[in-house]
Amino acid sequence: MNLPLVNEVVMGFDIGASGGWCCGNGHYVDIxxxxxxxxxxxxxxxxxxxxxxVAEDVHTMPGQGGVSGGKLMQSKGILIGxxxxxxxxxxxxxxxxxxxxxxxxxxKHFNTKCEWKNYLKSIAEGxxxxxxxxxxxxxxxxxxxxxxxxxxxxxxxxxxxx
Numbered sequence: 001m002n003l004p005l006v007n008e009v010v011m012g013f014d015i016g017a018s019g020g021w022c023c024g025n026g027h028y029v030d031i032x033x034x035x036x037x038x039x040x041x042x043x044x045x046x047x048x049x050x051x052x053x054v055a056e057d058v059h060t061m062p063g064q065g066g067v068s069g070g071k072l073m074q075s076k077g078i079l080i081g082x083x084x085x086x087x088x089x090x091x092x093x094x095x096x097x098x099x100x101x102x103x104x105x106x107x108k109h110f111n112t113k114c115e116w117k118n119y120l121k122s123i124a125e126g127x128x129x130x131x132x133x134x135x136x137x138x139x140x141x142x143x144x145x146x147x148x149x150x151x152x153x154x155x156x157x158x159x160x161x162x
Contacts, residue, residue, distance in 0.1 A: 003029060003128065004148040011050035012144030015058055015075045020137035022144035023048040029128070029144065033136040038078050045082055053083045054147040056139075057092035091147065098146035 005026035012022045013034070021044070022031045030048065035041050045053075058072055083090045099106075102123050110116040114135075121138045125131075127145060 003027075004145065004152050004154065006148050006151045008051045008151060009049060010144055010147055010151070011045065011048055011053045012140050012142075012147060013053065013055040013079060014136075014139035014143060015055050015079060016072055017075070018136055019075070020134070020140040022137065022140040023050055024144070026148060029131070029141070031131060031133070031137045031141050033134070034075075038082070041078070042082050042086075045086060045088070050088055052089050052091060052147070053079065054091045054093060054143055055079060056095050056098075056143065058095075093143070093147070098143050101146045101149065102142060 003024070003026040007025070009023065009025050014020050016034075017036075018033075020031065020033045022029055024030060032044075035044065055076070058076055080090055099120075103119075105119065107113060107116045110119065117135045117138065120142060121133050121135065124133045124138045124141050124145075128141065131141075133141065
């Protein structure tokens, strides 16, 4: 495994009901789906003891639907609240910022969202072939990987539009 090594324990989150988290410093990474209950999420964050939590700076979008947008914002608020209660620094990043580190393709280049997610999954599997990624954990790993590269001063777009 060729992961970026950092002096921090970084926990990357793909916020949402079908999201995941990735935590580590490059010597190890732990990757799991986000638990359904906030209390379980608190327990996992305490156990992982990250120094930085990195998540997408998600927003509601037109056409997204009030309920799904509300749930997304609720998930973001829960994560920020847990981090504040545990005195953990939170870094919010725009989705395109981390995506452009890996590819210049966008969802519009694919017929379905599932094809797009499988494309991102193939990128994650190329970076960490020892891990079995799911559609719930892929984005979290890529967010973690992106921010580990930021800490090392290496984060710049490396994606190629093919």
